[in-house]
Structures are given as structure tokens and as C-alpha cells.
Amino acid sequence: MSRTPLARAVALAALGTCLTLPTLAQAEFIKDSKASIEARNFYFNRDFREGAGQAKQEEWAQGFLLRLESGFTEGTVGFGVDALGSLGLKLDSGDGTAGTGLLNPDRSGGSQDNYGDLGLTAKAKVAESVLKVGTLQLKNQAIGSSDSRLLPQVFRGGNLVSKDIAGLTLDAGYLDEVNNRNSQDYEDMTLNTYALSGITFKGGNSANLSNEFIFAGGSYKLTDSLTGGYYYSNLEDMYKQHSVNLVHVLPLAENQSLKTDLRYARSSDDGLSNVDNKAFGAMLTYALSGHSLGLGYQKMSGDTGFAYVGGTDPFLVNYVQIGNFAAKDETSWQARYDFNFAAIGIPGLTFMTRYLSGDNIDRPGATDGTEWERNTDIAYVIQDGALKNLGVKWRNATMRNNFSRDIDENRLIVSYTLPLL
Known part of the structure; x- marks a missing residue:
């Protein structure tokens, strides 16, 4: 180490x-x-x-x-x-x-x-x-440590979070190294590159290294039902980003609500890359007792796709199990359904399925790129008894496109958390 x-x-x-x-x-x-x-x-x-x-x-x-x-x-x-x-x-x-x-x-x-x-x-x-x-x-608008494999991704640095003013959370940080989820060594950070992102580097891919990521921002509860957030972030030499988020939850009746989640980010280069992206996302979720039905929309514009630190979870409504639907010029839609079986007397059992479709992807010298992905999650956590906190989750995904490899994927995760204190 x-x-x-x-x-x-x-x-x-x-x-x-x-x-x-x-x-x-x-x-x-x-x-x-x-x-x-x-x-x-x-x-x-x-x-x-x-x-x-x-x-x-x-x-x-x-x-x-x-x-x-x-x-x-x-x-x-x-x-x-x-x-x-x-x-x-x-x-x-x-x-x-x-x-x-x-x-x-x-x-x-x-x-x-x-x-x-x-x-x-x-x-x-x-x-x-x-x-x-x-x-x-x-885990914030600027950067999200990935925890979707065996061990979590962690960073080295400093983070200050202040909640001294009611309803206001201020958040700032400085990072200089990352220990990725399948690594035991700290190393410099990179700007994520993915299929048809359109992102290039002055000096070639070997220039894609940075030892400084800074962010500052926070969220404010504007009303009981409306929260706004803003973050500025900078991966040194790679990109600068301004990110805005609005979340509104509208109660409709007993056990019913409509949640609106709006996201916008403007990313630009910081000297050694060609990053130029505007990302807009919206997710509407109607909840009724244990049911939730969501509709999502995401639009990329500019000279490249979305910019984020390599290995992290980007703050995008259509970032899912395999794809991020954030390629250059991509427009994508999502339909999602969740059910919490606690509503019918089976606490700990949850189900999720979603379908996403993206098109209009810029493919130099070829027809527009298209892709779709289907996900299904089933999870159960034992609520009491000798096996309390034992969880089982099955995650299934299918990914198809006209520019990269087609994928069928299954993940089976059995986890158990034992409190020591």
C-alpha cells in the first residue's frame, strides 16, 4: 500500500x-x-x-x-x-x-x-x-464516490461542511488523490472518457492526469417543499463546472406526491482538454403508497459529452447500471417503476425496473448513434431475528447500441452488516 x-x-x-x-x-x-x-x-x-x-x-x-x-x-x-x-x-x-x-x-x-x-x-x-x-x-453535485463494486472508491483530501444556518448546507473540499474501488493505491485523478464523449487532450491521453480537484457549493431549503443547490468544481487542467439543482416535492393527497428533480451543468475546459458541454436533466416521480412511477429526460449539447472525474458517479438523472447516456449531443429518455413491498406488509423487500433510450449521438463519419438499456433490481433485507441486516440483491441489465459492444449483465450481492458499537 x-x-x-x-x-x-x-x-x-x-x-x-x-x-x-x-x-x-x-x-x-x-x-x-x-x-x-x-x-x-x-x-x-x-x-x-x-x-x-x-x-x-x-x-x-x-x-x-x-x-x-x-x-x-x-x-x-x-x-x-x-x-x-x-x-x-x-x-x-x-x-x-x-x-x-x-x-x-x-x-x-x-x-x-x-x-x-x-x-x-x-x-x-x-x-x-x-x-x-x-x-x-x-456524494454531492460536484463529485460522487462510486460504491457499486466490492469496495468503495475513496479520496484523499479535506472537506468542510457547515449547517450553522437553518436550512442552509455549505460544502467545500480539496482532493489530491483517489483510491479507486478495485485498487489499494492512491493515484492522480483523471477526466472520465467514454464511448463517443468527444473528449480529447492536448498532448494525447497521457496528459489526462490531475492532482487537484476543488469544489464549493451547497443547498438551501427555500420552502418546506423546494430545495435548491449550486456547486462549482474544478479538476485542475481538465475542466471547470457549474452545477445547479432544484428539487420540489408536491403533496397531492394522503400517501401521494409528485417529485420534480431538475439538473443543469455547464462544463468547460481548463487548459489541457477540449471539454465544452451543457447538460440538462429532469426527473418527474409520482408516488402512491408503495408505488413510484418516474419519467426522465436528459439532453447533452456542446462540443463534447458530460465531464466528470474518472470512476465516480456523475450527477445525471440518466446515469444507470451500465451507461451514462451522456455522449456528445445525446438526447435520452427514461421510464422507471419502483415498488416497496412494505406497503403490503413485507418490509425490506423492494423492486425496481427502468428502460432508457438515447439517440442523436454524434458519430464522426457515420450515422447518429443510438442506445438503449433495461435494468431490474430486486432486493431484500431481513428486518429482525438472528439474521437481521442480511441483505440479498440481484441486479440485471441489458445494453444495446450501434457503436460499441452489446452487453447482458447480472450482479448478485449478499451483504451483512454487524453493528459493533
Whole structure:
């Protein structure tokens, strides 16, 4: 595992905090502490439906996540420390089926037997403002750590979140390295490139490296039913982005509502890329008891597709299991249905299915690109008894297009979370 000067400094700061606790008022530090261990058993199968190239990606792995989160010491400034330990173990992989993203790749084109990391985070709190420095998992309009494989993606840096003003959340951060979900080493960040994004780099693809990502923004509850958000972000040398979000929930009657989620982002280059994109998205969701019916629309315009940090989850309404529907000039639609079986007396059981279609994709020298994707998720979490918190999820996807490989995909995830504190 690599250790940089900043990582060592964070570890020493966390250790120093622990060593000085006996001299500090630490009742809240102990009382508010949380700890859990999560076991994830993950089977992934991606079947490519044409003869050329790798026929399929198929791997089976076991993961463990240990999460420790302290409270804060008493006083005007409270101090604390968090830790995230991760371990991934190969159960089955080989014969040319590696590449699922579950496991750390080796130099021969296969996967390593195991990988893992220990991330430490020092934190300080004043009133309702919290500063964290070290290992971070982030989820906001500017950047979203991906957690869709065996182990989560994490970043190294600092993050300040303030909720001192009622209804207002302010959020700012600086990141310099990423530890991706199938890696145990921190490395420079990249700008994500994907099929027909149209994104290029001055100096070629080798120039696609950055060791600085900054963001600042937040959200404000304008009324009881309307929340607005704005973020500015910059991946140094790669892109700059302004992102706006409005979410409105309209109660219609008992157990009925209409949710409107509007998103707009303007991305431009920052010197070494050609990024130029306007992304608009809208999602309307009608909920009735346990049922939800959603309709989504997403439109890309400009000289490239949407810009976001490699490996992260982009803030797009039509980003789904396989595709992001964010290619250059792409227009896409989504129809989605969810049902929560708690409405009929089966808590813990949920179902989701959706269909997306995209077209008008710019294909240089060819007809417009088109694509569609269908997803189905079925999940159940045991609610009580000896197996409480044991979850089983099956995720199925079908992807077809006229510019890349056709895919059938299945993921089976069995997880169990054991609270320790």
C-alpha cells in the first residue's frame, strides 16, 4: 500500500488525537462513537453479445468493510477520528474473464488474490461545522464516490461542511488523490472518457492526469417543499463546472406526491482538454403508497459529452447500471417503476425496473448513434431475528447500441452488516 507524506500526516494526527484523549473531556467522544463491519459477497457476470474480443467478464469475490466513527471531544472545538478498513478476497476469476472491477488487476491481465487499505480521517467540529482531513467518501453535485463494486472508491483530501444556518448546507473540499474501488493505491485523478464523449487532450491521453480537484457549493431549503443547490468544481487542467439543482416535492393527497428533480451543468475546459458541454436533466416521480412511477429526460449539447472525474458517479438523472447516456449531443429518455413491498406488509423487500433510450449521438463519419438499456433490481433485507441486516440483491441489465459492444449483465450481492458499537 502506498503512503504519501499527507497520508502519514493524517495518520499521525489521528494517532495524536487518540493519545491526547485521556487529558480531554471525552464523554461525548465515547458515547457518540459508532462501529460496524460489513461483509459483501459479490458475483459479477457481464456477457458480451458479439464474437469479437473478450467474450465475458466474470468474477466472484468477498469483501469486508470496517467502519469506525468516533464522537467529538467536549469543548468549543471538538476533535475526533474516523477509520475505514477494507479487504477484498478473490473467490473465482481466470480463463480470460477478469476486468469486472471487483478485484485489483495484475500485470498478466488477471486479478490479484487480495487487496485492501486502511484509511484514517481526523475531524474537528465547531458548532454545526465539521472539517474532515484524510480518507473521504463524498456524494454531492460536484463529485460522487462510486460504491457499486466490492469496495468503495475513496479520496484523499479535506472537506468542510457547515449547517450553522437553518436550512442552509455549505460544502467545500480539496482532493489530491483517489483510491479507486478495485485498487489499494492512491493515484492522480483523471477526466472520465467514454464511448463517443468527444473528449480529447492536448498532448494525447497521457496528459489526462490531475492532482487537484476543488469544489464549493451547497443547498438551501427555500420552502418546506423546494430545495435548491449550486456547486462549482474544478479538476485542475481538465475542466471547470457549474452545477445547479432544484428539487420540489408536491403533496397531492394522503400517501401521494409528485417529485420534480431538475439538473443543469455547464462544463468547460481548463487548459489541457477540449471539454465544452451543457447538460440538462429532469426527473418527474409520482408516488402512491408503495408505488413510484418516474419519467426522465436528459439532453447533452456542446462540443463534447458530460465531464466528470474518472470512476465516480456523475450527477445525471440518466446515469444507470451500465451507461451514462451522456455522449456528445445525446438526447435520452427514461421510464422507471419502483415498488416497496412494505406497503403490503413485507418490509425490506423492494423492486425496481427502468428502460432508457438515447439517440442523436454524434458519430464522426457515420450515422447518429443510438442506445438503449433495461435494468431490474430486486432486493431484500431481513428486518429482525438472528439474521437481521442480511441483505440479498440481484441486479440485471441489458445494453444495446450501434457503436460499441452489446452487453447482458447480472450482479448478485449478499451483504451483512454487524453493528459493533
